[in-house]
Amino acid sequence: MEFLDYFSNVFTVYHIALLVGGTFAGIILGALPGLSPTMSVALLIPFTFHMKPESGLILLGAMYTATVAGGAISAILVNVPGAPANIATAMDGHQMAKKGLSREALHYCFISSFVGGIFGVFILIFFTPPLARLSLEFGTTELFWIAILGITIIATIDSKSVVKGLLSGLLGLMLATIGDNPVLGVERFVFTDHLEGGVNIVVGLIGLFAMPQVLNLMEKYYSEKSAVLSTEGHSSLMQSFRFVFSKVKALSIGSFIGSLVGIIPGAGGQIAGLVAYDQTKKVSKNQSNYGKGEPEGIIAAESANNSMVGPSLIPLLTLSIPGSPTAAVLLGGLLIHGIFPGHEIFVSENTAPVVWTFIDSLILAQIFMLIIGLFLSRHSGWIMKVPDNYMAVSILVLAVFGTYSIGNSYSDVIIMVVLGTIMFFASKAGFSAVPVVLGIILGPIAENNFLLGKLIGGARYGDDWMIYFTTGTINVTLIVICIASITYGLYSNRKSKKKKDEAKSFDNLTNRSSKDDLEEHGRTIGIELDKRKSKKSLLKELKDFVKK
């Protein structure tokens, strides 16, 4: 119960001001594309230079907590995840916002972030010693299988078509191979100097989400009057609380998976959010509603990415091994204050007060994040009412500046615009951005760990290096989960296809079918169509024929 002894250190006017300021700024920064938690914490570290260690760390902790949650705001309101951790949130969050439920979506997001976040911090407080040992068990081969597990989700996560999902995922994996490979020590597919640095995850994220959204909004602005969203009839804050706490399953799956992913070195919020979303979907009763505005999806994803925060500090503080990309940057923040991670960090006279004050402040940061987040949610309707043309320009400006700020590089901006424009047209053909981004995120983890595992396995077992990947409790468990995930994916795909076949109505066919499909359908109902005509007129002919 040492953590209670240092609570009073947090309650100074200065520290509370840092917490409130850091949380508010963090939520806003998190909502801006490009300023991911990792980037925000990294940019803030120089500012903490001249502060006392505990003050600096309190500010960094508040920033880490708030940016992870803040990324959900833009994910929900404009379908542009503020950070990779909020990709899963965008899938259902923006659908809810489109139905005029943006305030509810934000309520769910901040309440579940708070629940997950507090859960994670308590894991950090009470279970650090055993979990630090566990985190060392997740090595090269384990990370490889985790990446493969993520890849098994690709096909089904956000596509109506498995083939399109797989193709998009493959494209993402291929994009991830561009640039420098640290394990092989070679440059690959660098056709122009712009590609030298490869496709950064956040650059890809902004391009694939923000640019298509900009073009969509402009298209909408020029083609039709944008639909006025109803913001009437909101449920109250109390109802939102009650609703979130009634979703015990989503909350617990999210918090548990988030915490587990947190202690695994090399995985981060993006994996936490997506895996939790996918698992919750698989055990949910209203599976078909996922991707169409299912609140459970938001709750699972957001509780997961915030519960990741606390546990990601477990290996960082004890072993100097970061549990997430943001924790890796935070390591620099600890070192410049002379706080050196180690097992004695919680007991040593010099570091214990600083570290416990920091951890205690994380609890308060979660509370402030909830209060400020809910306050901001009240005004979300305003953003939804911004006319499309203004919105498009604002997103474009933020996307360009956000992309440039990642590496102070115009090449990144060019990559972002090109990827985004391609994605806009691909989305017209039914492709989704989520599997592409998943490919960019998971590709390097899978590839680099495979190469390293093969090298280490080769040194240990010679030609039988595969043994290294298939032995060990965690490896075997992960392989079983991978197989289960694929089997389940095939099973549910078959089931939904069967359902579709049975209910193969006319509307189902016309919405997303090619001219060939229309022609075929026409033949089955007894009308020969002329494929040279436009799709629209073919549809009309079919419709008229059916009416007759």
Add this chain to the structure above:
Amino acid sequence: MKLMKITKIALLAATSLMFMHAQADYPDKPIGVMVAYGPGGATDFQARIATLASGKEALIGQPIYILNKPGAGGRTGWNWFASEAPKDGSMLAAYNVPHFIAQSIVFDTAYNINTLEPLGNWGADPAVLIVGKDSPFNTVADLLAHADANPGAVTISGAGKFVGHHIAFLQFAKASGRDLTYIPAKGGVDALRLVKAGEVSAGFNNLSDSARSAADLKILAVADLTRHAYLPDVPTLMESGVDVDDSSVNFRGLMVPAGTPQDVIDFLASKTPDMFNDKKTQGKMKSTNSPARVMTRDEVIVMWNERQAYLTDLLSGLQ
């Protein structure tokens, strides 16, 4: 007509005055330092500490800001610096030796020691040979004996290819004559994790990071000419019987692109060692466990040339 002539002369005089003014008054605005790695990393935060005192009148007299251009193990930033950065002293860069020299030998880069001009060196972080806490090896001899019995089975991790750790490994394998396997992890932190988790037999890593993790590691030897003040009990590799010099030591300092006016280079080169030696800066270096070694421009030029010759030889055998 007369008026125009006077105006012309006046304008000419004014511009030439302004020009002279600019030369004499350098630096008249804050100066940038490009860091080829991301914010929060060791090079980034050491660069921030090393340049803390730049604003003092007796030193450079202008504050220094950091511009991060990470990517491709530093190549993105350094390529930009050598080809596109302004050559008027308004943009400096941090160098990492042997990284940039090794890269300029192996890859097709816009930079090499001839397109860059050093100003001064602030730090030197030697590579150390480490094993996990529970490892059966206690000395370099133990490790080599194991390698004799199991050729190729001894794995040694480091932070990727063509960085200090990799150079140390190549020297170690060559000098010891053993068949060892290099495991190039993605970054120093990950390379350290492989050692702590016991996935690899040993690792080459930064002295500063390893010294901090002393509870989880055993440090067998330092890849430098002398023992280090942080680790007075740890022998050098030479003392342990393996002939490895200081070619893998990670030197950090400041530089400008070639083509910068000589008087600007001279001015900066005369001020940087004093800036690095500032009392507060050195205190901060010490409290963050960052090994300092201040060197002048002339000393760095000698060091760069030595590394260039040695690495060309070492890496040519590799390709």
